[in-house]
Amino acid sequence: MARRMPLHEKIAGDLRHRIEGRELQAGDLLPSEADLCTEYSVSRSTVRQALAALEASGLVRKAQGRGSVVASHPELHRDLARTGLSLHLGEENTQVSTEVLEYDLAMAPDSVPFFGGTEALRLVRRRSSNGEPFAVIRTWLPRDFAKLITRDSLVDASLHERFASILGRAVAGGRRQVRAVGATAQLGALLETQEGTPLLLLEGESVDREGSILESFQTWHRGDLVAFDVDNPPSALPTVPWLGERAGVRPDGVMGGIDALEGAVSSIETGLAAVQDALQALRRNV
Amino acid sequence: MARRMPLHEKIAGDLRHRIEGRELQAGDLLPSEADLCTEYSVSRSTVRQALAALEASGLVRKAQGRGSVVASHPELHRDLARTGLSLHLGEENTQVSTEVLEYDLAMAPDSVPFFGGTEALRLVRRRSSNGEPFAVIRTWLPRDFAKLITRDSLVDASLHERFASILGRAVAGGRRQVRAVGATAQLGALLETQEGTPLLLLEGESVDREGSILESFQTWHRGDLVAFDVDNPPSALPTVPWLGERAGVRPDGVMGGIDALEGAVSSIETGLAAVQDALQALRRNV
Numbered sequence: 072m073a074r075r076m077p078l079h080e081k082i083a084g085d086l087r088h089r090i091e092g093r094e095l096q097a098g099d100l101l102p103s104e105a106d107l108c109t110e111y112s113v114s115r116s117t118v119r120q121a122l123a124a125l126e127a128s129g130l131v132r133k134a135q136g137r138g139s140v141v142a143s144h145p146e147l148h149r150d151l152a153r154t155g156l157s158l159h160l161g162e163e164n165t166q167v168s169t170e171v172l173e174y175d176l177a178m179a180p181d182s183v184p185f186f187g188g189t190e191a192l193r194l195v196r197r198r199s200s201n202g203e204p205f206a207v208i209r210t211w212l213p214r215d216f217a218k219l220i221t222r223d224s225l226v227d228a229s230l231h232e233r234f235a236s237i238l239g240r241a242v243a244g245g246r247r248q249v250r251a252v253g254a255t256a257q258l259g260a261l262l263e264t265q266e267g268t269p270l271l272l273l274e275g276e277s278v279d280r281e282g283s284i285l286e287s288f289q290t291w292h293r294g295d296l297v298a299f300d301v302d303n304p305p306s307a308l309p310t311v312p313w314l315g316e317r318a319g320v321r322p323d324g325v326m327g328g329i330d331a332l333e334g335a336v337s338s339i340e341t342g343l344a345a346v347q348d349a350l351q352a353l354r355r356n357v
Numbered sequence: 358m359a360r361r362m363p364l365h366e367k368i369a370g371d372l373r374h375r376i377e378g379r380e381l382q383a384g385d386l387l388p389s390e391a392d393l394c395t396e397y398s399v400s401r402s403t404v405r406q407a408l409a410a411l412e413a414s415g416l417v418r419k420a421q422g423r424g425s426v427v428a429s430h431p432e433l434h435r436d437l438a439r440t441g442l443s444l445h446l447g448e449e450n451t452q453v454s455t456e457v458l459e460y461d462l463a464m465a466p467d468s469v470p471f472f473g474g475t476e477a478l479r480l481v482r483r484r485s486s487n488g489e490p491f492a493v494i495r496t497w498l499p500r501d502f503a504k505l506i507t508r509d510s511l512v513d514a515s516l517h518e519r520f521a522s523i524l525g526r527a528v529a530g531g532r533r534q535v536r537a538v539g540a541t542a543q544l545g546a547l548l549e550t551q552e553g554t555p556l557l558l559l560e561g562e563s564v565d566r567e568g569s570i571l572e573s574f575q576t577w578h579r580g581d582l583v584a585f586d587v588d589n590p591p592s593a594l595p596t597v598p599w600l601g602e603r604a605g606v607r608p609d610g611v612m613g614g615i616d617a618l619e620g621a622v623s624s625i626e627t628g629l630a631a632v633q634d635a636l637q638a639l640r641r642n643v
């Protein structure tokens with residue numbers, strides 16, 4: 072039998088969607104009780120029931136003498152200027168773990184760049200923060216990597232760090248694309264969320280300094296837990312992003328240092344190329 | 358009365374989610390009819406009914422002698438390395454239009470960076486491609502911009518181009534964040550899609566070359582129509598992104614030339630700063 076949704080549930084649902092969609096953000100005042108009464112043509116007790124439900128779920132909190140404000144929630148941040156999977160975590164004591172769910176040789180579908188239609192090493196991994204899954208990663212690698220990078224070596228580890236430490240080939244860059252998609256039934260189960268939940272999908276390829284392919288990957292992140300940061304100049308200038316990592320994400324401090332050197336060299340190359348491109352552009356336009 | 362979903366609808370729905378979630382991509386073969394019969398324990402006629410429904414909706418097409426493959430669909434691409442709203446469009450004859458839905462002075466909520474708690478110029482705009490809405494943009498601007506940038510001047514125009522042409526202040530950069538969120542009822546109506554549909558949200562601030570604030574914005578893009586491109590070096594090196602635009606997106610060819618010069622100068626500054634940062638990083642690590 073179809074159940075008609077009570078009005079207080081509808082009001083709470085509307086406000087929840089506005090908060091989850093970031094029309095209302097942490098610290099923002101919700102519309103006043105009086106305004107909500109007018110907007111929905113309901114009594115004050117109905118509005119209070121809706122606000123109490125949002126408060127009980129932790130989405131809003133009472134602010135002394137000001138009404139209800141949107142509560143803040145912890146979020147994982149990923150820097151898109153970096154090529155790797157490292158995250159700037161909201162809290163110092165966040166533990167990131169990585170499970171290897173699948174590791175096998177398989178025929179890559181035609182659509183997989185560089186690997187389509189060939190047999191390749193296929194990984195499915197899951198990343199969690201304090202035991203809560205936030206990302207599922209599907210990766211295709213050259214098949215002979217299987218001889219060197221074992222399944223066990225990827226547990227609670229960074230694949231990019233393994234490229235550098237085992238193969239001696241640091242990730243120097245690659246194409247990346249970002250999309251918002253709904254969770255499939257399988258991804259929803261792996262990420263402990265509902266089918267259809269918005270996921271932030273990052274996909275692309277990574278190459279080494281010579282431009283040789285290292286991996287083709289897709290990473291589905293839970294939209295309610297993860298945000299990507301993109302810093303454009305000039306605000307990006309004061310920081311050196313590859314040195315900004317926190318302990319706990321990187322499994323090996325020594326490799327972090329070597330990666331930093333690799334990053335610095337790669338950045339000098341990028342800088343010089345940007346200057347050359349800019350001069351070419353000026354010559355074409357002046 | 359609750360209706361039990363027929364099996365062919367469930368199979369079609371599962372495959373649709375796998376395509377929309379990009380587990381299966383354009384050109385990929387779907388599992389064979391025999392494999393689907395086994396996976397769902399159904400007859401071949403049920404599987405054929407599911408595939409026919411996907412074919413009718415344009416998601417898949419028959420490939421002679423190979424089975425069903427995922428069809429390609431047009432997508433708008435936005436380059437995150439660029440600061441503006443320009444898009445690399447899938448087809449030459451795409452017409453982008455911009456409506457100004459709201460234009461007023463209003464008190465910015467506390468959460469709005471730079472403008473929170475002050476009266477500012479507030480814009481709500483909608484972008485469409487060939488008449489199909491793909492983005493809703495909410496922008497906060499310094500209140501005195503209202504004297505110079507009129508509502509009419511923003512119709513079918515780029516705000517960043519107006520900053521340059523009217524104020525003489527080109528956007529030089531700024532912080533950007535990307536998230537996947539569900540559509541609110543209001544955004545769903547504006548974007549002609551269902552409430553809860555995954556949207557790709559880009560938000561941040563833009564500053565001029567002196568680092569002075571120009572705008573704080575949130576742009577909700579339809580996840581099924583828009584993808585963001587992020588090129589990391591070295592694959593990004595051969596292109597000069599700010600010269601890669603197509604006619605029709607930019608309202609004014611002359612301003613495009615001036616923007617290109619601004620972009621070139623900004624890029625030289627970025628390049629030099631990257632070199633300086635890299636050298637500092639090397640000195641700290643060697």
